[in-house]
Amino acid sequence: MADKKLLFHLSDIHFGLEDNHALDWVEREIAERRPDAVAITGDLTMRARTDEFAAAEKWIHSLQAPVTVEPGNHDLPNYYLPSRYLNPLGRFEAFREVVEKRIELPGIALVPLNTNVPAQPRLNWSKGWITERALTDCLDQIDALPEGGRALVCVHHPLRETGTKGTALTRNGEKALDALAQRNVLGVLSGHVHDAFDIMEQTPHGPVRMVGAGTLSQRIRSTPPSFNELTWDGENLHVCVRNLEDIDTPAMMIDDVPENALPPRSEGEPVAPIGRVPRTDPPVH
Ligand SMILES: [Fe+2]
Ligand SMILES: [Fe+2]
Secondary structure (H helix, E strand, O other): OOOOEEEEEEOOOOEOOEOHHHHHHHHHHHHHHOOOEEEEOOOOEOOOOHHHHHHHHHHHHHOOOOEEEOOOHHHOOOOOHHHHHHOOOHHHHHHHHHEOOOEEEOOEEEEEOOOOOOOOOOOOOOOOEOOHHHHHHHHHHHHOOOOOOEEEEEOOOOOOOOOOOOOOOOEOHHHHHHHHHOOOEEEEEEOOOOOEEEEEEEEOOEEEEEEEOOOOEOOOOOOOOEEEEEEEOOOOEEEEEEEOOOOOHHHHEOOOOOHHHOOOOOOOOOOOOOOOOOOOOOOOO
């Protein structure tokens, strides 16, 4: 059995409207527990402002662990469109090395999948969109992992609706989930909806586990600020939602999957169950 790995999954810090009390606590936890890696799944800032990115850079560089950051919809410049189109991740310049970074640990890797695009043919540009290029790039990285290695895919927008108050409505999310189901993927780590969840989603090629982290900002929705502590023992991934209110993990998680979140089915196919599907680790492909 592989050595145990400890991973911290943080999200939606929204510097500019961050929760400093929660951030000080997380920083102390990282210093004491020394996780093998920290995944931050997007929305580092509130309005992609220079001062917000400067605060984010300072905080991330203070962390005593390898860090990977996914961009979120709040991290793309909103008010200066040339920057948004030509260099959407330009504001990350001072710490570009951690953005969309693949972190490989023995037996397990964190692999990025970008769910943001500079423009969308719909009114709400805050929602997720996976381009062919982003998906191919992610799948290539998974396929290049050492044999038997498991992947935890890091995204900002959940790939499918998960019953949270906030929605992601990620275009091509179903397609991405199906492609991931055909690979050695242990789970998909996401943010954006500001509430935690741990759900097994069905695809035509089998189940994919989706794990969402809450927020560390003042923009809370249904639950107080939190982050996910993931423990991987080589066989099982255990998810614990850590928070300052001492609320237990099940109570911190959203577990209703709305009916319209189910995958489309053809006639004669059995109806997938509504609600959380009992979680088991997906098969190794
Ligand atoms: Fe957010
Ligand atoms: Fe977001």
